[in-house]
Amino acid sequence: MTSRKEIEAWNEVDATENIPKLPGQGGRRRAPFYKVLQGMPIAVDAFRYGAIPGITAYFLTHAHSDHYTSLSSSWKNGPVYCSEVTANLVIHMLSVDPKWVHPLPMDTPTVIPDTGGVAVTLIEANHCPGSCLLLFEGPQTVHAGDSAFKSPFVGSSKMFRYLHCGDFRASPRHVSHPAIKRKPLDHIYMDTTYLNPKYIFPPQAQVIDACAELAKRIAAGKFSPQARTLVVVGTYSIGKERIVKAVAQALQTKVYCDPRKAAILRCQSDQQLDDLITSDPLEGGVHLLPLGLVASDKLESYVQRFKGTFSRVVGFRPTGWTFTPPPGSNSSVAIQTIISRCQGYSFTYNDLRPSQKSSYDVQVFGVPYSEHSSFLELTCFAISCDWAKIIPTVNVEHKGTRVKMAQWIERWAAEKKRGSTYVIQPRTDDYW
Ligand SMILES: [Zn+2]
Incomplete structure (x- = not known):
């Protein structure tokens, strides 16, 4: 997605804030573009949008209510993939019918059925129990979701790699994980809860x-x-x-x-x-x-x-x-x-x-004590990973905040460019 296209996609999100319900679809809300992986039939933490057009796999990063909104005993819109602990929790707390819930192993690439060959690797997120980052690898095969943006790569043989962070507390363990280390990431969907230098707190x-x-x-x-x-x-x-x-x-x-x-x-x-x-x-x-x-x-x-x-x-x-x-x-x-x-x-x-x-x-x-990354940790994580684009997923409702976050993301990109060998020394294996 080019910068211009991205601005259009965000404008679309702003516009649908005012007309949240889609006519004739049971009052379904339109899913913002960042809830659906570009070119893949996969949605992440997007249960509140009901049956999203073209989606065949619904992922849940962890069992916090703002991520599982509308996931309940009456869920029937498609398979739900998550970690084993998250599966236990949603079946116990939300009475989701276990037939929909597919726990996946950690740290093991697993091909997801009906996604055109997309493989996912679950990585411990350092947030709450069961929380994970999701690394998706595969081709773009479909224009899914509610966004008007149409990726030109759908149907091509090009492979894409997306890292969805769910909610996470970034740590050196993430950037040294074999699924992430030295792997070029097309998109990082980032938990930007504290993407502001006023949020500095200890490890x-x-x-x-x-x-x-x-x-x-x-x-x-x-x-x-x-x-x-x-x-x-x-x-x-x-x-x-x-x-x-x-x-x-x-x-x-x-x-x-x-x-x-x-x-x-x-x-x-x-x-x-x-x-x-x-x-x-x-x-x-x-x-x-x-x-x-x-x-x-x-x-x-x-x-x-x-x-x-x-x-x-x-x-x-x-x-x-x-x-x-x-x-x-x-x-x-x-x-x-x-x-x-x-x-x-x-x-x-x-x-x-x-x-x-x-x-x-x-x-x-x-x-x-926070289970989200501090500004320091977001910065160290971003500078230590190889990425083309970071898409914020938190605090995106206001254009002013988005602009400020985009400026920091640009500074991270510039910092990476300035010294490709520049690696931040972590204080321990667990924190920078
Ligand atoms: Zn959370």
């Missing part, structure tokens, strides 16, 4: 260690058999399990959550997690609660219920926004400067501060 591994260390220090401060510290971690959907596991292991305790949540956790086929779960709130020194309950006033009454076992409570509220970036990470700064500034900074338990309303008995900590 997950550092944040997880900080939470575990802080919990350990607080618990050790006033430990006696009569007075234990309860640690509460807030989550509202699947995800953030890594914090829970690390804190429970640091405190050598079990994890309590309600039976509904426990059943969802058991869908994740994570033996380590399964072994930690208990149905007894007094046995679990870590409780998993909805995020809304992790506030000083609510935790005060919550811990009262377990008086005699727990005398104080520490709450962790994981969000992506509680971190103030180091000064100077703005748009006028050179990309290499942003990278070295970010890499020069480490996050420890000392950086976790109790909220203003905290008291000795009830302490709540905002945790800058």
Whole structure:
């Protein structure tokens, strides 16, 4: 797609925002062009658009509600492909008829039936359990979807390679994955949630260690058999399990959550997690609660219920926004400067501060934990991969935001061109 064609395609998206329903198709919404792989009969995270013209394979990247909207027990528009954990989750949570759900193996190219020979490889996305990146390889065979754009390559023998990121937290493991390393990618469909230099937050591994260390220090401060510290971690959907596991292991305790949540956790086929779960709130020194309950006033009454076992409570509220970036990470700064500034900074338990309303008995900590890539990670990922075009899939509703994102994508392209051998040194295997 040329730049002009791409602008037309985005304009089409803007126009259909105002006329969302298609007449005579059961009130179906028009699928934006980026929901359908160019020239392939494949849609990704596009269930809300119903039976999309020409689509024979519907992919789901992970089991978060904004990605599976309209996938339910009444789904009948075609086969749904996803990872095994995501398959367990949608069958359990959404009662999708298992006859439609096709779990695929990880890291193994698999040819998808009725797609003209397209093969897909699922790669761990580093987002929530079961989440994956999808690498598609194959020819363009069809004008599918609702867009007026017609690719000139349909019917040609040219092979295309598209990487769909779903939601992801980019890591050096992605760019060194054999399916991605040194492979020219025609399109990257990118999770651009934090494609803005104001979104600089620390690596997950550092944040997880900080939470575990802080919990350990607080618990050790006033430990006696009569007075234990309860640690509460807030989550509202699947995800953030890594914090829970690390804190429970640091405190050598079990994890309590309600039976509904426990059943969802058991869908994740994570033996380590399964072994930690208990149905007894007094046995679990870590409780998993909805995020809304992790506030000083609510935790005060919550811990009262377990008086005699727990005398104080520490709450962790994981969000992506509680971190103030180091000064100077703005748009006028050179990309290499942003990278070295970010890499020069480490996050420890000392950086976790109790909220203003905290008291000795009830302490709540905002945790800058995100399962989406930071601006640094998007930048390192983009500079380390070989791509022709990046298509944003998040924050695309406003033209102003799209223009700003496009400018960063251009800067990444220029950076790649400037030094084809320029490789960013990751700090560990897990993060840059
Ligand atoms: Zn998600």
